[in-house]
Amino acid sequence: MTDLSQDExxxxxxxxxxxxxxxxxxxxxxxxxxxxxxxxxxxxxxxxGQHDATAHAEIMALRxxxxxxxxxxxxxxxxxxxxxxxxxxxxxxxxxxxxKVVFGAHDLKTxxxxxxxxxxxxxxxxxxxxxxxxxxAEECRAQLQAFFKRRRAEKKAAKKARQAAQxx
Numbered sequence: 001m002t003d004l005s006q007d008e009x010x011x012x013x014x015x016x017x018x019x020x021x022x023x024x025x026x027x028x029x030x031x032x033x034x035x036x037x038x039x040x041x042x043x044x045x046x047x048x049g050q051h052d053a054t055a056h057a058e059i060m061a062l063r064x065x066x067x068x069x070x071x072x073x074x075x076x077x078x079x080x081x082x083x084x085x086x087x088x089x090x091x092x093x094x095x096x097x098x099x100k101v102v103f104g105a106h107d108l109k110t111x112x113x114x115x116x117x118x119x120x121x122x123x124x125x126x127x128x129x130x131x132x133x134x135x136x137a138e139e140c141r142a143q144l145q146a147f148f149k150r151r152r153a154e155k156k157a158a159k160k161a162r163q164a165a166q167x168x
Contacts, residue, residue, distance in 0.1 A: 083144065
């Protein structure tokens with residue numbers, strides 16, 4: 001068995017956090033912020049449970065990381081996240097001046113790190129965030145796909161149950 005790279009270890013932690021989001025009924029996205037080899041921030045999607053559109057995994061991890069180092073600027077930190085950041089999260093990364101983002105699956109609907117737009121290195125902003133895509137992409141994508149497949153099946157079953165109840 002080969003040793004996992006540091007990047008893989010941190011992304012695997014993000015995948016574990018995504019599973020925590022799923023357990024809470026949230027879209028399974030997890031994020032980890034690492035500074036000088038240490039995890040300083042972790043987050044998972046909590047928008048539904050907290051009734052907060054900004055409670056994405058990345059935002060939660062950035063908030064914790066800032067608190068840990070007592071600075072919102074995370075210049076030499078790296079974020080690992082299971083899904084390509086959305087525009088809100090990419091903007092927060094620019095404002096936090098995070099050094100790098102490593103993400104797993106591309107988001108072809110709202111991805112702001114190259115899929116739909118690229119806010120991480122938008123020419124007119126004051127900070128550009130380095131990024132790397134595809135880290136454990138298949139595992140990240142499979143986790144999301146399984147969640148949405150299950151959710152569609154649950155909705156279909158609930159609709160059938162409602163129809164059956166109305167027919168009685």
